[in-house]
Amino acid sequence: MFLEHKKNGGIFNNALDLKFKNIANTHVIKLGDEILALWEAAGPHAVDPDSLDTIGLTTLKGVLKPNEAFSAHPKKDLNSNASSELLVTFGVQTGPKSTIRLMEFNNAGTNSGELIFDRKDTFNGFAFLHDFAITTNWAIFLQNAIDFNPLPFVMGQRGAAQCLKSNPNKKAKFFIIPRESGLFRGQPPLTIDAPEGFVFHHVNAFEKDSKIVLDSIFYDDFPSVGPDENFRDIDFDKYPEGKLKRSIIDLKTKTCELETFSEQCCEFAVVNPKNLGLKATFSWMASTSQKLGNAPLQAIKKINLTSKEEISWSAGPSGFVSEPIMVPSENSSKEDEGFLFILLWNGERRGSDLVILDAKDLKELAVYELPISIPHGLHGSWVN
Ligand SMILES: [Fe+2]
Structure with missing residues (x-):
């Protein structure tokens, strides 16, 4: 996910070196005629579809600024209001305020790869957004209640993910952005208090009356493994486990109810791609x-x-x-x-x-x- 490296040579060689190594290791997708290797904090790498040789950073024919953040969790949408298949994704510019750029690309036919819908929304505070969910009309983001301590990062001693810490005094928030391909295009986003806990991955979402139903893998707390810990010595009992839970978000009352499907530890849950954004009966996951x-x-x-x-x-x-x-x-x-x-x-x-x-x-x-x-x-x- 949000992993980086530091250079050899100690603190002086790493201090103020804020250039990430773009490790392009999180996801691989096809968009238009390009295969893209993705890492959420910087631009996508194009890969030759036959030889798998690295072609290099791409701006997607000028859609992105050089090395602009491009999420590693694009959604292939077969159920949008647009006439063809879309690929919906986002990029986050974060800091004291965070700007989410929501992009919808044509993903089939002769114009495949063309950006057709694009919007930007700015929210207060630092945002760590690894994944999101879509319905026909909405893009749903969950901003976890965490803080970012920039000092060890600026000094080059920690990667960005290792500077995240949960903040029990903060409230997690849903950022709910109208899709430009949907019925509520041009309207401002909604911010609604989210349940306690930490989420990396969502499973699916769908609309029901004036509600959005969102399934996600919730942890009781941010499951951080420190940089000096030996992975072979990890005591699993000391770390929170992921559980499949359902948030029912009422857009009218701006409230949310949470339901737990199962107590069994799981991650990486999916639905049939044909049902993405719609109600699904089945989900498959690692457990x-x-x-x-x-x-x-x-x-x-x-x-x-x-x-x-x-x-x-x-x-x-x-x-x-x-x-x-x-x-x-x-x-x-x-x-x-x-x-x-x-x-x-x-x-x-x-x-x-x-x-x-x-x-x-x-x-x-x-x-x-x-x-x-x-x-x-x-x-x-x-x-x-
Ligand atoms: Fe992920």
């Missing part, structure tokens, strides 16, 4: 094998968001999962008709496996032992 408490993510879980019924597939004891990518079957008519692609760290053979599960019953369909070891990572996407 712990155990029902309670924090632990590494070693299972894939499917939950019915209406009945709360769930089934799971375990990669334990020596397999460690990443985000499941849901790929609907061609011409599928049922929401859970399709495949889950999972990159798995196989601890037994110390290598990466690509595992494909049936999205309906989580039956194992194929395991490909990859010839290279892929660092355990964050996000990926499917392109037909």
